[in-house]
Amino acid sequence: MAGLLERFNKYLHEPNVVNDTLGKIETKTGVKRLYIAKALIIAIAVYLVIGYGASLLCNLIGFVYPAYISIKAIESTDKDDDTKWLIYWVVYGLFSVAEFFADIFLSWFPFYYMIKCGFLVWCMAPTSANGSMVIYSRIIRPFFLKHEADMDRVAADLKKKAQEAADTAQKEVKKAVVNSLGEEKKGM
Numbered sequence: 586m587a588g589l590l591e592r593f594n595k596y597l598h599e600p601n602v603v604n605d606t607l608g609k610i611e612t613k614t615g616v617k618r619l620y621i622a623k624a625l626i627i628a629i630a631v632y633l634v635i636g637y638g639a640s641l642l643c644n645l646i647g648f649v650y651p652a653y654i655s656i657k658a659i660e661s662t663d664k665d666d667d668t669k670w671l672i673y674w675v676v677y678g679l680f681s682v683a684e685f686f687a688d689i690f691l692s693w694f695p696f697y698y699m700i701k702c703g704f705l706v707w708c709m710a711p712t713s714a715n716g717s718m719v720i721y722s723r724i725i726r727p728f729f730l731k732h733e734a735d736m737d738r739v740a741a742d743l744k745k746k747a748q749e750a751a752d753t754a755q756k757e758v759k760k761a762v763v764n765s766l767g768e769e770k771k772g773m
Contacts, residue, residue, distance in 0.1 A: 594619050596711065630699050639698040647677065647705035654709075669718070675725060676708055676717040 597604055597618050607618040614621075629646075633639045651673055658666035684691070684701075691697050708716035729736070 590619075593622075597622055629702070633699040633702055634696060640692070643698045643702040643705070646702055647709075651677070651709050672721045673709055673717040676720050677705070679725065680704075680708075 597607060604618070607621055610616070610621055611618040629642070633643060636642070651670065654666075655670040655674070658670045661667075704716065708720070710716065
């Protein structure tokens with residue numbers, strides 16, 4: 586536990602927007618940023634259990650920081666950070682789809698949003714073995730590699746059907762416009 590606390594304290598001193606803000610608060614109040622961060626984490630955890638809008642707060646935590654860092658990764662020249670955040674978004678997307686179907690039952694559990702938020706923070710943790718990397722390498726990637734050919738066939742079939750539907754719709758719209766213009770000329 587001491588090692589985890591030490592790594593957390595080290596992370597709190599790395600330069601970024603949140604840590605810079607914590608540094609300013611630390612300077613003004615004299616309270617160590619570790620204690621400020623702990624208090625914020627406890628307040629958020631309590632709010633996620635009893636607060637109104639816990640779902641929104643949890644979703645914001647799982648989306649805002651990763652979106653910000655993803656944009657920074659896109660703009661950087663390093664490819665590794667792009668891959669890391671693409672993996673996060675794949676895991677986040679699959680989790681969101683699964684949650685869509687299970688949320689109606691899970692949201693009734695008292696600690697659901699706190700556990701969900703913990704899961705999302707674990708998935709975006711600034712470590713090499715964060716949750717999204719673990720889930721991707723142990724579950725998603727093996728499943729994808731096993732079923733890639735089938736998924737490619739389904740995707741190609743869906744693309745073909747979507748193109749056919751778009752072409753049909755376009756023809757019908759053109760026909761309707763021509764008929765409409767023809768009716769207007771007859772009325773004049």
